[in-house]
Structure formats: structure tokens, C-alpha cells
């Protein structure tokens with residue numbers, strides 16, 4: 001009953017979207033000014049895709065608002081005319097979130113790139129949606145502060161909130177969900193809200209529903225995030241990176257599990273399997289390492305704390321068959337190590353220039369990690385696809401990057417099927433199909449299996465309440 005009531009109006013909404021007409025484009029020009037709107041083919045192509053392999057169509061027009069008022073005006077106009085709008089951060093997403101399915105307006109937020117308000121003494125900062133991860137950290141370093149959530153790519157911070165991003169540091173500092181205190185969001189009808197109340201930035205609040213976390217991970221389907229107030233941290237006194245290589249995948253994964261279970265406050269613990277190491281060595285010149293399952297680690301804190309952690313962690317890796325525990329204080333080596341990790345995705349792509357990639361993103365409770373990584377490897381080997389595995393194993397989160405031939409329809413379908421099998425494997429082990437990249441277009445079909453149809457119906461009800469004409473990023477996240 002509940003499902004029927006919700007799915008019928010959603011279907012109706014899908015049928016009655018309007019196209020972006022020349023009249024709409026001139027209204028947008030009139031509202032925003034000539035310089036803030038583009039219909040050029042190359043600009044539209046850039047906004048029709050992210051870093052995944054998904055390519056469907058391109059937006060009819062791209063708008064570049066400079067203020068929250070601009071965002072609100074565009075949404076009002078598009079809502080009135082029932083025209084889809086897709087927010088665009090920096091296009092580094094990996095789930096097809098910015099790819100249009102129909103005639104639409106792409107809303108590029110990069111011109112709103114101001115750091116609005118820094119409170120050094122309270123460890124928080126408010127940024128506009130175009131501010132990126134590298135931009136904020138460059139700005140903060142003179143104050144001895146940092147924002148730790150690090151997806152590797154130089155993504156926009158509000159795009160990161162929209163996808164509930166994390167990355168290598170989440171094992172210590174948490175994800176976007178635990179690091180955003182407040183957001184300004186413009187709803188489909190142009191209404192501007194502040195999820196925790198205007199200007200509020202207390203560390204805790206029990207004031208009603210948690211609207212901040214409601215909007216995190218909504219992938220542009222419930223509102224456009226026009227500012228975010230973020231938690232900051234002091235730059236650690238000292239950082240030490242380390243590497244340990246193993247004869248078996250099991251040894252590396254068991255070491256990770258024991259590090260976490262022993263409460264070691266590790267800052268990063270990243271796994272790369274043999275194949276990943278082969279590709280990274282080639283791409284990033286990691287000459288001193290071999291092609292074996294490997295852990296990249298980072299410890300932070302005082303010298304004494306780091307020494308204690310290194311001692312404990314090296315005992316753990318040794319007891320699991322790990323080789324030499326190599327650690328370094330040299331900034332040069334540390335930079336090379338983490339650049340190699342951040343370029344992992346591109347190292348894999350570079351290995352097969354004619355292929356495209358499907359990046360899986362499952363996360364499971366840490367006690368299940370060894371079994372799930374092993375079973376994922378079996379699924380991939382059986383399928384015959386090349387699929388190196390690497391990831392943020394301290395959070396039980398890993399990626400298999402499946403490489404397929406985009407010109408072979410049967411192979412594309414088989415690749416989707418393998419990715420789906422890996423997601424289902426994670427669900428059987430109480431995990432999720434996406435630890436950090438989001439649902440986008442890729443994982444819509446498995447969402448009901450993960451959260452249950454009743455929960456999907458609640459999501460649809462929320463969508464209906466906040467965006468009754470369904471103009472915000474239609475066809476994403478919810479099937």
C-alpha cells in the first residue's frame with residue numbers, strides 16, 4: 001500500500017519533465033547575467049560526466065551561480081517549469097552522480113569558492129560549495145589546523161558532504177558524517193535552510209531531527225548545499241609513515257584487524273594486493289617494494305606515542321607473517337608513498353588504456369573483512385576480469401577496480417553482474433554496497449536489498465516532501 005502510493009506519483013513526475021528551451025535559457029541569462037551561463041559543447045560535455053565510466057547524455061546548459069540567492073533563483077525557475085537540475089562540485093565522483101539522464105540544467109558551484117568564517121579557537125570553519133579539500137588545507141596550515149577527510153581527489157567539500165565521502169584518514173578522524181556541524185541548503189523550490197540553525201556551530205546538539213546528517217549523502221537529490229561548517233583538527237606534532245609487505249593477503253588483512261581490535265589509534269592503514277602493487281610500482285616508481293600484498297600505514301602524535309604504536313604494530317604484522325616493518329620520518333618518502341596511494345585509481349586505468357573501470361566500494365564489519373576480501377577475489381578470478389583490490393581496510397572498506405571493454409555489450413553486462421555479486425557478498429556479511437562513493441546510478445538496484453523496501457519508501461517519502469516535482473538530480477540514488 002505504502003509502496004504503491006509513493007511509486008505512482010514518482011512515475012508521473014518522471015513523465016512530465018520539461019525540456020530546457022531557448023526561452024528558459026534566456027530567462028536564466030536574464031536572472032544570472034551572460035557570464036554565468038554556458039551552452040558551449042565542451043563545457044556541457046565536461047559537466048555530463050564524473051570520473052566513473054558512466055556516460056549517458058550531457059546537460060543542455062551549465063549555470064555558474066555566485067551567491068546563494070543565484071542558486072535559489074535558478075531552482076525557483078526550474079521548479080516552476082519542471083526542469084531537472086544537477087548540482088556539480090568538481091566532478092570527481094565515482095558513481096555517475098552528475099551524469100544527466102534527460103534534458104537538464106547543470107549547476108556548477110565552483111564560482112562560490114569563499115572561505116566564509118574561520119574560528120581558530122573553536123576549531124571550525126564555514127566554506128562555500130566551491131572550496132576544495134586542498135584549498136582549505138592550504139589556507140588552514142598557517143593556523144596549525146587541518147580538515148582531515150581525504151578522498152585523494154581534490155573534491156569540493158560540499159560535494160564530499162553530498163556523497164558522504166571519506167578516504168584514507170577516516171579510520172582516525174571519521175567520515176563527512178562525523179565532521180560537518182551545519183549546512184546551508186537550498187531546497188528544490190528555492191527555500192534556503194540552515195540544517196542546524198543559522199550560524200550555529202556547537203559541537204553537540206539535541207535540538208530535533210539531525211537535518212545535517214539527513215542531507216549528507218543525498219547526492220544532490222534533496223537540495224543544493226551552499227555552505228558547510230566543518231570540524232577542524234590541530235596538525236599533528238609528528239607523522240610517521242610505514243610499509244609492511246606480506247606473503248599472503250590473509251596476513252595483511254589479519255594484521256589490520258588486530259591493529260583495530262587492539263585499539264591502536266592508527267591514522268591510516270591501507271591495503272594493496274599483489275596486482276595493485278604491480279600497477280602502483282610501475283606507475284609511481286615504488287622501486288624499494290615488491291609485488292606482494294602490502295599495508296601502507298601512518299601514525300600521528302608525539303614521538304613517544306608513535307614509537308609505542310610502531311612497536312605494537314610491528315609485533316602484530318610479524319606474528320601474521322609480515323616482512324620488514326619499514327618506517328620513515330623523511331617527508332620525501334612519505335609524500336611519495338601517499339601520492340602513490342592516491343594515484344592508485346589512475347595506476348589501474350593506465351594499465352589498460354582501452355578499458356573502462358567499475359570501482360566497487362563495499363564495507364563490512366572488521367571481523368568479516370578477511371573472509372569478504374578472499375571471497376571477492378574468488379568471484380573476480382572466476383569471472384576472468386582483471387580486478388586489483390585495495391582500500392581503507394581499517395574501516396573494513398575496500399575497492400575492486402574491474403576493468404572491462406566498453407565496446408563489448410556482453411562484457412559490460414557481465415562486469416555489472418560481478419560488481420553486483422561483490423555488493424551482495426558484503427550484504428551477506430552485514431555490510432554495505434558503498435562505504436564512501438555513494439549510490440549514484442550504479443547501485444540503485446541493490447539499495448532496497450541493503451536497507452529494506454520499507455526504508456527505501458521512507459527515502460521516497462522524504463524526496464516527495466522536499467522535492468515534490470522531482471527536479472533535483474532525477475533518477476539518481478532512488479530507482
Ligand SMILES: Cc1cc2c(cc1C)N(C[C@H](O)[C@H](O)[C@H](O)COP(=O)(O)OP(=O)(O)OC[C@H]1O[C@@H](n3cnc4c(N)ncnc43)[C@H](O)[C@@H]1O)c1[nH]c(=O)[nH]c(=O)c1N2
Pocket residue numbers: 050051086087088089090091092093094096097098109129150151152153155156157158159160161162163164165166167168219220221223224225226342345346436437473476
Ligand atoms: C582518484 C580518485 C580517488 C577517489 C575518489 C575519486 C577519484 C577520482 N573518490 C570520489 C570523489 O572524490 C568523491 O565522491 C567526492 O566526494 C566528490 O566530490 P565532487 O565535488 O567532485 O562532487 P561531484 O561533482 O562529483 O558530485 C558528486 C555528487 O554530489 C552532488 N553534489 C556535488 N556538489 C553538491 C552540492 N554542493 N550540493 C548538493 N549536491 C552536490 C552531485 O550532484 C553528484 O550527485 C573518493 N571518495 C571517497 O569518499 N573516498 C575515496 O577514497 C575516494 N577516492
Ligand SMILES: CC(=O)C(=O)O
Pocket residue numbers: 152167341342344345359391392399
Ligand atoms: C578510488 C578510491 O576510492 C580509492 O582509491 O580509495
Ligand SMILES: [Mn+2]
Pocket residue numbers: 167391392399436
Ligand atoms: Mn576509497
